[in-house]
Amino acid sequence: MQRRMEYCPVTAGVEAVGDRWTLLVLRELLLGSQRFNDIHRGLPGISRSLLSARLRRMRAHGLVVRDLDAGGRPAYRLTSAGAALEPLVWQLGDWARRWAFGDPVRDQLDVGWLVWRLRQFVRTEALPQRRVVVELALGREGVEQEERGWLVLSRPADDVSACRVHPGHEVDVWVNADSVEMHRVIAGTTTLEAARRAGHVRISGDPGLAAAFPHWFSWRTPTG
Template identity: 65%
Template sequence: MEQPTDSPGLEYCPVTAAVQAVGDRWTLLVLRELLMGSHHFNDIHRGLPGANRTLLSGRLRRMQADGLVHRRPGPDGRPGYHLTPAGAALEPVVWQLGDWARQWHFGEPQREQLDAGWLLWRLRQFVRPERLPDRRVVAEFVLHDQQEPPEHAWLLLAPGDISACHVHPGHDTDLWVTADLRAMHRLVAGTTTLAAAGLDLSGDPALTAAFPGWFAWRVPGTGAGRS
């Protein structure tokens, strides 16, 4: 009797075919970055702690070969990576995996996972540009951690230009956001609510009132928002 092969490529099963195309860590995380609006190589790389540039280059080439991504000029004329119809169709799969993890396989952030720079980069991706004021707003985040001094990071929110900075951007601050670093990670991950995160907002009263509506916050347990 012939023994089964170890190669999944010979198994005629749609689940097997899907796992071959997207079933590794980095492909799914690159899909997440593209779905959240990162199209240039450096932007995708910034959202993937632990992935070196060589690994990312190889993964993008493989995703192009698999028909998930193509490289073409964007609206600004710069070449970038964009999802094909096949890649875009994976959006509900990516977010449902996050929902599953929140329910069954996700705990508190560990000390080595607390990263103010990554946090602000991810928060930048949650911004709803259509809800921002029609002028530049500089939001300074003061992030407290019991084991370390507070970290400062900034979001520059301007029409057509949203940036995250881990060094002072050279503009006066319009709005201060003071928060616990762990609570902010939980908020961005969608495991706590904005009210429970305990953000302390100060500065221009009109800006502090509007600030919560500038972001597509994840709503725990509802499937709403983005991972």
């Protein structure tokens, strides 16, 4: 006879969110992604069919709903139950930084992933009224050619873009950085200011915009 799940809230919680991809899909939704392609872009390694299956499972558990956005396109949104998991998601990341996290290995250095994360961190209310184009040039040891990505920043939030090809607009701000160190900044194991002081990150271009650049993003804060 098949044994029923034990009567324990921890067991029930693991049943709802205890696989790898469910928590990562929650992370993407918490970071503002709503459309399927945006969620998929933030999850390297997941197939589209598996993502569809996870979203269906999350709907069945009452964590997300699927409806239409203002443009009539399908969108996924967190329910109250799903949104209530936000502290769990970020506390898990804080725990990992302290106990189970190191520097990125070569295969984890991905400029496409990095500019997408920066796009998700953008604080649109802090952006200037004009469009700003940021070019990131990331170098790494043993590789002569820098990898490049671009951010097109403007209000509203839907107009913020992360690009792997030049967007065709004049660049206003250049960020030249060591790839490993910039990935550490994004992951919250160091700060942008510390990386700049150490000479790993250089920000140049329009003086006013370059000075304001650090304030346009909600950076993850390193924890003890």
